[in-house]
Amino acid sequence: MSEDKLLENVIETQRKLATLIGVSGHENEVRDFILSELKKITDEAWIDKMGNVLGIKKGTDPNGLRIMIDAHMDEVGLLISFIESNGFLRFTPLGGIDKRLYPGSDIKVQTKSGKIVSGIIGMNPPHITDPKLRDKSPDYMDLFIDIGAKNEEEVKNLGIMVGSRAVLDGRFEYNPDIGGGxxxxxxxxxxxxxxxxxxxxxxxxxxxxIPNTILYSFSVCEEVGGRGVPAATNELKPDIGIALENTIAADVPGVPLNKQITRLNHGPAFTVADRGAIYHEKLLEIFKIRAEELGFEWQYKTPAYGGTNAGIFHKMHKGIPSGCISVPSRYIHSPIAMVRISDVLATIKTLHAILMKPIEI
Ligand SMILES: [Zn+2]
Known part of the structure; x- marks a missing residue:
């Protein structure tokens, strides 16, 4: 595939995936898109009972390794928890969202038929708020979504009910001209x-x-505690597992180098350890070698922050040697995150090289 074609595919796929809504437990739109794509590029692709999309690309050696690549389809978002008689919506977060982001956020609510209704997260005006509370970030229980409806009946007629999902909206943009893209x-x-x-x-x-078999898991409900990936792992029975993540880059003003976790424009991030796993040392070594063979910079994800699906699947069966490869991203779990094109391309090419060559661990 030419460089231009790969770049075009990366941007258009990201644009599509960032437009679809897939809050935990309601990944339908993302699932449909990924299944249709995966069917074109694997020997077999299907949906399991948990809603994970699974795929298999058989290797030439029936005794070759079975290597699982897992990425999660779900995103953090809001679950509508109550509809007020005057048409306002109450919500509860699904996944970790910084409560400082809520007031004034532009909201997209998904209706039963999949249509989108816009809303605003509202709160009491500051003029009538107790001065002691004015400087504090309100909790979600004190906030509401205003879709402009006049009463509960109108909300229900729009197809919004308890359990409907919503996201903090953020527009996709590709900019090739600043910072290298x-x-x-x-x-x-x-x-x-x-x-x-x-x-x-x-x-x-x-x-x-290649001799090895590649298994694909696009899992559900990672943001609420990795609830989808055990079923995927049970079904795919991998010998080796790699979690693919989009992880925190904190290379912003005011953060010292030792706390930046990862940085944009320094290539794929390989995790040594996080709260869920200590990753397989030989696998980590192979990741570094493959990146360097291609001339890419790579970086460690600073140990001890966060966790991934690998934290769950590495303990399954008789133990699965696991690794985690991440694309560094600023502002994750907010309405708009940012990634560098160079990091995404380097991650793709490095992972491709890892899978194409023998893995001896
Ligand atoms: Zn994630």
């Missing part, structure tokens, strides 16, 4: 990982056959 938009955690997995699957389909 970047993309910004909603739900990059972990649609960027999904994008990387789809691009790698496409590259593998167009590459020479």
């Amino acid at each position: 970047f993309m910004r938009g909603r739900a990059f955690d972990d649609r960027t990982g999904c994008n990387v997995a789809l691009q790698v699957a496409k590259l593998i389909k167009n590459s020479d056959p």
